[in-house]
Amino acid sequence: MFDDRYTLAYKRYPYQKSADQDAAKPVRHKVVVMGGGPIGVATALDLGRQGIETLVLDDHEGVGMGSRAICFSKRCLEIADRYGAGKPMVEKGVVWNLGKVFHRDRKVFEFNLLPEEGHEFPAFINLQQPYFESYMLDRFEELQANGAPIEVRGKNRVENVTVHDDHVEIGILTPDGPYKIEAEWLIGCDGASSPLREMLGYEFTGKVFQDSFLIADIKMKNNDFPTERWFWFDPSHGEGASTLLHRQPDDVWRVDFQIGWDVDRKEEMKEENIRRRLDAFLGEGVEYDMVWSSIYTFQCKRMDSFRHGRVFFAGDSAHQVSPFGARGANSGMQDVDNLGWKLGLVINGKAPDSLLDTYDNERIHGADENILNSTRSTDFITPKSDMSKLFRDAVLDLSEQYTFARPLVNSGRLSVPCTYDGSPLNSPDAMMEPKRSRPGSPCPDAPLGDGFLLPQLADRFTLLTINAEAPESFEEEGINVTRLALSTEDDPTGALKERYLGDNDSAIYLIRPDQHVAARRPNFDENIFRAAVRRAIGKE
Amino acid sequence: MTDTLTLTPNIDSPDDFYAELIATHDGLSKDDSDALNARLVLVLANHIGNREILSQALAAAALKQE
Numbered sequence: 001m002f003d004d005r006y007t008l009a010y011k012r013y014p015y016q017k018s019a020d021q022d023a024a025k026p027v028r029h030k031v032v033v034m035g036g037g038p039i040g041v042a043t044a045l046d047l048g049r050q051g052i053e054t055l056v057l058d059d060h061e062g063v064g065m066g067s068r069a070i071c072f073s074k075r076c077l078e079i080a081d082r083y084g085a086g087k088p089m090v091e092k093g094v095v096w097n098l099g100k101v102f103h104r105d106r107k108v109f110e111f112n113l114l115p116e117e118g119h120e121f122p123a124f125i126n127l128q129q130p131y132f133e134s135y136m137l138d139r140f141e142e143l144q145a146n147g148a149p150i151e152v153r154g155k156n157r158v159e160n161v162t163v164h165d166d167h168v169e170i171g172i173l174t175p176d177g178p179y180k181i182e183a184e185w186l187i188g189c190d191g192a193s194s195p196l197r198e199m200l201g202y203e204f205t206g207k208v209f210q211d212s213f214l215i216a217d218i219k220m221k222n223n224d225f226p227t228e229r230w231f232w233f234d235p236s237h238g239e240g241a242s243t244l245l246h247r248q249p250d251d252v253w254r255v256d257f258q259i260g261w262d263v264d265r266k267e268e269m270k271e272e273n274i275r276r277r278l279d280a281f282l283g284e285g286v287e288y289d290m291v292w293s294s295i296y297t298f299q300c301k302r303m304d305s306f307r308h309g310r311v312f313f314a315g316d317s318a319h320q321v322s323p324f325g326a327r328g329a330n331s332g333m334q335d336v337d338n339l340g341w342k343l344g345l346v347i348n349g350k351a352p353d354s355l356l357d358t359y360d361n362e363r364i365h366g367a368d369e370n371i372l373n374s375t376r377s378t379d380f381i382t383p384k385s386d387m388s389k390l391f392r393d394a395v396l397d398l399s400e401q402y403t404f405a406r407p408l409v410n411s412g413r414l415s416v417p418c419t420y421d422g423s424p425l426n427s428p429d430a431m432m433e434p435k436r437s438r439p440g441s442p443c444p445d446a447p448l449g450d451g452f453l454l455p456q457l458a459d460r461f462t463l464l465t466i467n468a469e470a471p472e473s474f475e476e477e478g479i480n481v482t483r484l485a486l487s488t489e490d491d492p493t494g495a496l497k498e499r500y501l502g503d504n505d506s507a508i509y510l511i512r513p514d515q516h517v518a519a520r521r522p523n524f525d526e527n528i529f530r531a532a533v534r535r536a537i538g539k540e
Numbered sequence: 541m542t543d544t545l546t547l548t549p550n551i552d553s554p555d556d557f558y559a560e561l562i563a564t565h566d567g568l569s570k571d572d573s574d575a576l577n578a579r580l581v582l583v584l585a586n587h588i589g590n591r592e593i594l595s596q597a598l599a600a601a602a603l604k605q606e
């Protein structure tokens with residue numbers, strides 16, 4: 001009666017009967033997270049670090065087999081680092097900078113990503129999703145051991161939900177039968193096919209792409225394949241409309257074949273057939289073991305609203321994108337980053353409930369940007385009309401000889417964090433530049449002496465002053481703002497100047513707990529910064 | 541007025557240009573000609589570069605009345 005829907009890579013939270021199951025009346029919890037995938041676990045890390053009681057319910061007992069996500073972006077790693085899980089990811093992950101683009105049977109060009117210097121984290125890493133999730137669960141257990149009020153319950157399947165004005169009633173099925181609990185807040189992190197969305201009858205609208213992809217993760221035995229990303233458009237060998245190859249840790253390579261819409265899944269998934277494709281693609285003499293394979297189709301969809309009273313949606317349950325550009329887990333982590341501090345302030349009575357509506361507002365902005373980018377990549381990789389294919393091929397043919405056409409080649413755009421332009425939490429920009437750190441932007445990292453800037457900005461409201469005077473701290477409406485005083489002397493590489501000063505001699509930034517800029521000015525003005533704090537917590 | 545698309549005569553020796561354009565397609569199949577035209581559009585678009593002008597050019601080519 002309690003079957004797993006997928007195989008586990010790591011059993012991490014075996015079912016244990018909870019006292020709640022024998023309680024005479026449903027036990028009330030502060031925050032319940034439905035789903036213990038990467039986004040649900042991250043949510044518990046964010047809230048748990050703030051001391052907020054959070055219970056994660058998952059209908060499995062650990063991390064699912066098979067690496068769906070493999071590319072994790074800088075912003076995602078920075079957020080994971082704020083939670084204390086980023087460093088092991090980077091240690092294990094693979095960084096690549098060289099990419100090659102092929103069209104039919106020939107290489108048209110190669111490129112070096114040349115990532116910007118002066119950031120603690122690389123532009124992105126390749127890492128199997130099960131590792132990503134495990135490192136976060138390691139951190140979860142560590143926090144728990146240190147007394148953080150977080151808990152995860154395996155084989156606890158949420159079966160029904162009733163929403164009331166001041167709480168949510170949750171019906172759960174376990175191997176020992178059903179029980180009920182209550183939550184003041186419920187966060188649905190239950191994945192793309194979100195049962196919660198279904199139970200509450202919310203729509204998930206957008207575009208379904210009529211194509212499917214066969215992924216094979218293979219472990220190379222005797223090959224020194226380079227650490228590069230290879231993307232084939234219309235390969236004349238290996239029978240895929242497009243094929244992508246890149247490296248993951250442990251000598252595992254991801255091969256993605258675009259195989260069309262009308263496929264016999266069962267037939268395609270037979271090992272002999274997968275090997276036939278792989279052999280044609282990799283050429284003679286390459287030996288490998290199959291690690292994992294799967295066929296997936298994709299869609300670009302989102303909910304109309306990510307907040308419904310006491311219920312929130314985050315991660316794939318709220319929005320789904322095509323995998324090109326690696327925006328799924330990366331944007332889900334940004335959801336958590338955005339919701340965590342807001343919910344914390346509201347629960348602690350420091351901000352009005354309306355602050356939570358800005359989660360919806362800001363993250364829909366982010367989701368739309370991701371959907372736009374991944375739809376464009378998809379349209380380039382799988383052109384939808386003859387004319388679109390004609391131009392796509394023209395771009396590829398030109399790019400072999402002329403560099404001008406290369407920026408038009410779109411085999412997936414690297415996920416970059418979204419700037420919350422126009423957010424109601426931003427104060428008017430009182431500096432014209434640098435543009436990249438205008439209000440709403442995620443703070444760019446910069447080297448400081450032997451460390452980096454971002455870790456110093458985490459988890460609280462910070463007043464970053466560069467070559468400017470300001471009080472060491474001040475309090476506004478119960479919010480403590482702490483100064484981080486820097487000057488040109490702390491900036492040996494000039495990155496701080498380039499990223500935060502531009503041509504200004506001085507600057508003061510009000511930075512939110514999620515490391516996004518709320519306000520900035522060349523110098524301190526108490527009234528203006530106090531107003532900016534009120535605005536950033538939804539009180540203006 | 542740098543951001544306005546030129547829609548008045550601007551090509552030196554128009555007859556020569558036109559003949560060269562047609563000659564470039566001589567002997568090509570329909571598919572190859574289509575591909576060449578697509579490449580030509582991209583080459584010219586890159587030369588222009590200016591997004592505003594390009595949008596005006598797309599609208600002009602669609603014979604959209606202002």
Ligand SMILES: Cc1cc2nc3c(=O)[nH]c(=O)nc-3n(C[C@H](O)[C@H](O)[C@H](O)COP(=O)(O)OP(=O)(O)OC[C@H]3O[C@@H](n4cnc5c(N)ncnc54)[C@H](O)[C@@H]3O)c2cc1C
Nearest residue numbers: 035037038039059069070071158191315316326328329330
């Ligand atoms: C082929 C492929 C490649 C991808 N590549 C990338 C990439 O390179 N980079 C990237 O960022 N993203 C990528 N993604 C997307 C990424 O995998 C997802 O965005 C990510 O897993 C979403 O995490 P989540 O926690 O929101 O949902 P999920 O990982 O789907 O987790 C949902 C959890 O909820 C649980 N659950 C479901 N129903 C219930 C219930 N009723 N009760 C209790 N628990 C329940 C499930 O068991 C599961 O543990 C890729 C996806 C695919 C398919």
